[in-house]
Amino acid sequence: MRECARYSDLFVQSLRECAWELELNRRALRAFFAVLLLLSCLMASAQDSSIHIDIIGIDSTDLEQVTIHASVLDASGKLVSGLGVEDFSLGGELADYGQVLKVENVTDDELAFATVLVIDTSSSMAGRPLELTKSAARAFINGLGEDDPVAILLFDYSVRNVVGFTTDRSLLLNQLDNFAYGGPTALYDATLRGIELAAEAPLPRRAVVILSDGGEYGNVSKSTRPESIRAATINGVPVYAIGLGWDIDRHFLQAIAAESNAAFYDSPEPEELTAIFSELAFVFRSQYIITLRADVPADGTRYDFSLNVAGPDGGSSAGNAFLRAPIPIPLLFLPDELFIAPIAEDTVITVEIRADQDIESVEVVLDGELVSTEPSYTIEPVELQPGEHQLDVTVADVEGDIGTVSAEFEVAALPPTLADDFVPPPEEEISDTEAIVVEAGGQTEITQVEFIVDGEVVQTDSEAPYEFDLDPFALLPGEGHILSIRATNAGGQTTTVVREFEVDAIPPRLEIAGISAETVLADRLAGTVSVESQSPIASLRIEPELPHTISGNQLDFVIEAVNLPPGLNAITITAVDEAGAESTRTVEFEVAALPPTVELSGLAADSIINAAQEVQIETGGQTEIERIEVAYDDGAPQPVEADTFTIPAESLGDGEHEAAVTVTNAGGETSTITLPFTVDLPPTPTMTPTLTNTPTDTPVPTDTSTPLPTNTITPLPTNTNTALPTDTITPIPTE
Numbered sequence: 179m180r181e182c183a184r185y186s187d188l189f190v191q192s193l194r195e196c197a198w199e200l201e202l203n204r205r206a207l208r209a210f211f212a213v214l215l216l217l218s219c220l221m222a223s224a225q226d227s228s229i230h231i232d233i234i235g236i237d238s239t240d241l242e243q244v245t246i247h248a249s250v251l252d253a254s255g256k257l258v259s260g261l262g263v264e265d266f267s268l269g270g271e272l273a274d275y276g277q278v279l280k281v282e283n284v285t286d287d288e289l290a291f292a293t294v295l296v297i298d299t300s301s302s303m304a305g306r307p308l309e310l311t312k313s314a315a316r317a318f319i320n321g322l323g324e325d326d327p328v329a330i331l332l333f334d335y336s337v338r339n340v341v342g343f344t345t346d347r348s349l350l351l352n353q354l355d356n357f358a359y360g361g362p363t364a365l366y367d368a369t370l371r372g373i374e375l376a377a378e379a380p381l382p383r384r385a386v387v388i389l390s391d392g393g394e395y396g397n398v399s400k401s402t403r404p405e406s407i408r409a410a411t412i413n414g415v416p417v418y419a420i421g422l423g424w425d426i427d428r429h430f431l432q433a434i435a436a437e438s439n440a441a442f443y444d445s446p447e448p449e450e451l452t453a454i455f456s457e458l459a460f461v462f463r464s465q466y467i468i469t470l471r472a473d474v475p476a477d478g479t480r481y482d483f484s485l486n487v488a489g490p491d492g493g494s495s496a497g498n499a500f501l502r503a504p505i506p507i508p509l510l511f512l513p514d515e516l517f518i519a520p521i522a523e524d525t526v527i528t529v530e531i532r533a534d535q536d537i538e539s540v541e542v543v544l545d546g547e548l549v550s551t552e553p554s555y556t557i558e559p560v561e562l563q564p565g566e567h568q569l570d571v572t573v574a575d576v577e578g579d580i581g582t583v584s585a586e587f588e589v590a591a592l593p594p595t596l597a598d599d600f601v602p603p604p605e606e607e608i609s610d611t612e613a614i615v616v617e618a619g620g621q622t623e624i625t626q627v628e629f630i631v632d633g634e635v636v637q638t639d640s641e642a643p644y645e646f647d648l649d650p651f652a653l654l655p656g657e658g659h660i661l662s663i664r665a666t667n668a669g670g671q672t673t674t675v676v677r678e679f680e681v682d683a684i685p686p687r688l689e690i691a692g693i694s695a696e697t698v699l700a701d702r703l704a705g706t707v708s709v710e711s712q713s714p715i716a717s718l719r720i721e722p723e724l725p726h727t728i729s730g731n732q733l734d735f736v737i738e739a740v741n742l743p744p745g746l747n748a749i750t751i752t753a754v755d756e757a758g759a760e761s762t763r764t765v766e767f768e769v770a771a772l773p774p775t776v777e778l779s780g781l782a783a784d785s786i787i788n789a790a791q792e793v794q795i796e797t798g799g800q801t802e803i804e805r806i807e808v809a810y811d812d813g814a815p816q817p818v819e820a821d822t823f824t825i826p827a828e829s830l831g832d833g834e835h836e837a838a839v840t841v842t843n844a845g846g847e848t849s850t851i852t853l854p855f856t857v858d859l860p861p862t863p864t865m866t867p868t869l870t871n872t873p874t875d876t877p878v879p880t881d882t883s884t885p886l887p888t889n890t891i892t893p894l895p896t897n898t899n900t901a902l903p904t905d906t907i908t909p910i911p912t913e
Contacts, residue, residue: 228253229489233497234461235385236439237414239504241476244276245382246468247416248497249461250487257464258489259286266468270483272501280469284383284462290325291462292343292379293318296372298390298422300334300363307391307422307448312354314451318387319350321459329375330354333368335361335398343380362396365427369406369417369434377413383467385440386410387458389420389451393427403430407437411502412534416440418458422448439499478505478532508533508573508581520590521559527569529553529583535575543570557587560620564591564669593671594620598663600648600677607682608650616644618665620673630662650681655712655757685761686711686753693749693765699739700770707733713755721750743800744771744845773847774799776839781825786856791825793837793853801844809838827857 235247250258261281268276284291295315299308319328327343328350341353372386394403407430410417419431420443428444435442443454474481481503484496511530531537531553542550545567549555557569570584600614618624627644629637631653637646646663653659659681664674692705709715709731718733720726726735733751748766777796781787795818797803807815808823810830816823818839825837837853 228491228493229258229487229495231485231487231495231497233439233485233499234441234465235416236499236501237382238472238501239412239414241472241474241503243279244470244472244501245414246470246485246499247383247385248466248468248485248487249464250466250489250495252489257283257285259283260490261466261487265488267486268470268483269486269496270498271481272472272474272483275473275481276470276483277473278468278470280467282467282469284465284467288323288325289383289467290323290327290381291465292327292329292376292381292384293322293462294329294331294372294376294379294384294386296331296333296368296386296388297357298334298363298365298368298392299332299357299359300392300395301360302363302391302425303422304359308357308359310448310451311389311422312357314455315354316351317452318455318459319347319354321456321463323463326462327380329379331368331372331375332357333364333371334359335364335396337364337368337371339371339375362398363390363392363394364398365390365392365394365430366399366401366403366406370401370409373406373409373413373415373417376415384415385462386415386417387420387455388417388431388434389422390426390431391422392425393430406430407434410434410438412504414438419443420451420454422451472501472503474503476503476506477509478534479503505532505534507579508535508537508575510571510573510581510583512569512571512583512585517585517587520564520588521557522590522592523559525557525559527555527557529571529573531573531581533573533575533579533581535577535579537573538576539574541572543572544568557589559589560592560595562589563621564589589621591669591671592621593673594618594622594624594665594667596663596665596673596675598675598677600661602677602679607655607680608648609682609684611650612648614646614648614661614663616646616663616665618642618644618673620667622667622669624665624667626666628662628664628666630664632659651684651687651710651712653681653712655681655683655759681712683757683759684712685759686715686755688751688753688761688763690751690763690765693737693767695766697767698770699737699742699747699767700772701739703737703739705735705737707735707751709733709753711753711755712759713757715753716756717752717754719752721752724749739769740772740775740799742769744769769800771845771847772800773849774801774803774841774843776841776849776851778839778851778853781853781855784854784856786858787825787827788858788860790827791855793823793825795821795823795839795841797821797841799843799847801847803841803843805842807840807842809840811835812838815840825855828859830857832857832859 230251232249233246234249237245250261252258261283263278263281266278266281268278282289295318297311297315303311322328325345327345328341329339329343330341330350330353332338332340341350344350369388372388376384376386415438417434417438418440419435421428421431432442468485479502481501482498483501484498486494486496488494509532511532512527516525516527529540529542540551540553541548542552542555566586566588568584568586571582573581595618597617598614600612602608616627618627625640627639628635629646631648639645648661657680659679661677661679662674664672666672687710689708689710690705691708693703697703707718707720709718711731715731718728718731720733720735724735724737726733737749745768746766747769748764750762750764752760752762754760775798778793779796780793781791795806797806806818806821808818809815834854834856837855838850839853840848840850842848
């Protein structure tokens with residue numbers, strides 16, 4: 179596998195060398211015309227002035243000691259020496275806020291200058307590009323002063339600091355001979371590391387020179403594009419970017435050079451690298467260091483300005499650049515417009531943080547209580563009391579610098595919060611009771627929650643839990659209904675939620691009292707049926723037909739056990755309302771097996787009779803009568819036919835007697851009733867003959883005339899008491 183990889187790399191390298199050879203003539207032609215254009219511009223400039231200034235770097239990390247690196251050349255391209263503070267002045271936005279304090283020349287004052295070389299060694303640099311880069315880097319190092327330290331960073335998929343800052347030329351040149359290549363391109367990491375290394379240079383005069391033939395590739399960088407550019411701006415390190423070839427990330431390299439007041443060299447040929455590096459070495463060795471004080475706030479503001487220079491021969495020139503004020507201590511800003519009016523709804527407060535260093539911590543404190551460690555915080559007025567409140571934000575960077583900002587704001591008095599779990603089903607009617615639970619809260623205490631159905635308050639809760647059972651049975655079907663839930667707080671403010679719904683036609687509800695499945699009926703029972711309904715009751719009936727009365731939605735009924743067969747019986751109640759909804763309920767119950775009923779008529783108890791007396795028997799009961807028997811004075815029972823018997827007074831004779839009537843039904847149940855009575859027969863009448871006076875002495879001739887009738891004494895009839903009917907005698911059931 180390693181052999182395959184090596185041959186693959188060699189193959190790619192060969193292709194790239196061929197590509198460079200093929201494009202060489204065409205690029206050389208382009209470079210020729212570019213040089214002509216540059217020379218024409220320089221000649222035109224030389225005609226206007228005998229002196230020219232270029233600003234090649236600014237370090238504004240300290241507003242009291244801002245350093246500007248500038249190159250001042252005459253018309254022939256030679257360094258103009260001998261310039262002092264009086265020869266430089268500021269224009270633009272720093273004209274009234276800047277003052278030149280000191281002017282130094284690197285050459286004249288023998289000032290050392292530190293450089294970080296950042297060189298791309300990814301796979302695409304293999305072959306001729308890398309070899310020419312090494313050659314150019316050697317020329318650059320040899321063109322510097324002997325006291326100018328250099329550091330070398332190499333990068334492909336990672337960044338390697340192969341040489342720290344050193345003035346050892348042999349060490350530096352030996353490292354250039356040991357370059358290796360391979361892998362993708364970590365351009366952003368390399369740029370950021372080069373800037374950070376330059377910021378750590380042992381000299382205040384420093385720069386970064388980065389060379390790459392491509393862009394970020396393979397997403398191998400851990401840092402981002404903006405982080406790299408921001409680092410150059412914050413640290414005041416000029417970054418000279420050299421793009422080699424046509425596949426460079428031109429926008430990034432231009433941006434990093436512009437933001438650091440340096441220069442970008444666009445797509446040079448490999449053969450041009452030596453000239454570029456030699457030119458940079460010359461610029462670094464011949465620059466002026468102008469120190470000035472900028473009386474501006476340290477808030478990150480950018481100021482466009484010009485650095486004006488007057489030459490010894492009377493010529494002048496101006497170089498344009500920008501100064502970015504540093505932010506040594508984090509600056510915090512709150513959006514003022516959010517606090518103009520009292521806050522009445524959730525408001526997101528985002529703290530704008532301006533800082534040159536990374537932020538290590540954020541604390542948002544509301545009314546003395548820590549509420550967030552993020553720069554964004556949502557003020558929820560419903561959780562706060564109405565009135566004034568204090569917001570304090572504190573931010574610390576990685577160096578321990580602390581920035582703060584505070585603001586007072588007002589929270590409006592808000593109505594209660596109100597939420598319920600009642601969601602009427604769309605296009606459906608409610609047929610079952612809905613248990614509704616309400617959550618009510620807010621800034622101030624809830625004093626009451628009202629439940630209002632169709633405009634009528636049906637329930638009021640003064641404390642939690644706030645719960646309500648919505649019974650559709652209490653509402654008319656086929657109509658729209660409205661449930662309103664209204665919460666009131668201690669401040670008198672209210673919140674109302676409204677729910678529209680419809681109810682289904684629900685059958686009437688029946689409640690039966692006085693009888694149940696446990697009932698065993700042996701006598702008379704009175705029961706009641708109560709009916710509840712959505713609509714008025716149109717019909718209410720009971721089956722089987724029983725004695726009953728109906729009053730409104732109530733039916734009262736009576737059941738006589740004697741009228742029902744023994745065993746399991748049932749009654750059925752049916753109610754129908756005006757909407758056509760119907761309910762039926764059946765109750766089963768037991769009826770006891772009862773003896774027959776017996777009643778006697780025609781002779782009252784304890785009556786006195788003097789002759790035979792007829793007595794009628796009336797029987798009844800649950801089942802058919804099988805036989806009736808009568809016995810006198812505990813005598814043998816005699817069958818009774820046709821429900822009538824005759825008391826034989828003469829055969830019984832005078833005195834007290836008792837007739838016992840026994841009735842037996844088909845179920846074998848018997849009832850016996852006794853009838854006490856007294857027999858008082860009338861006396862039998864006696865006939866007495868009439869006496870005739872006959873003389874004894876003289877015979878009397880016989881009277882041949884018709885004799886007179888004899889006086890016959892007719893006995894008076896005995897006083898017969900005819901018995902009057904008395905109250906019905908209740909029979910005594912026979913065991």
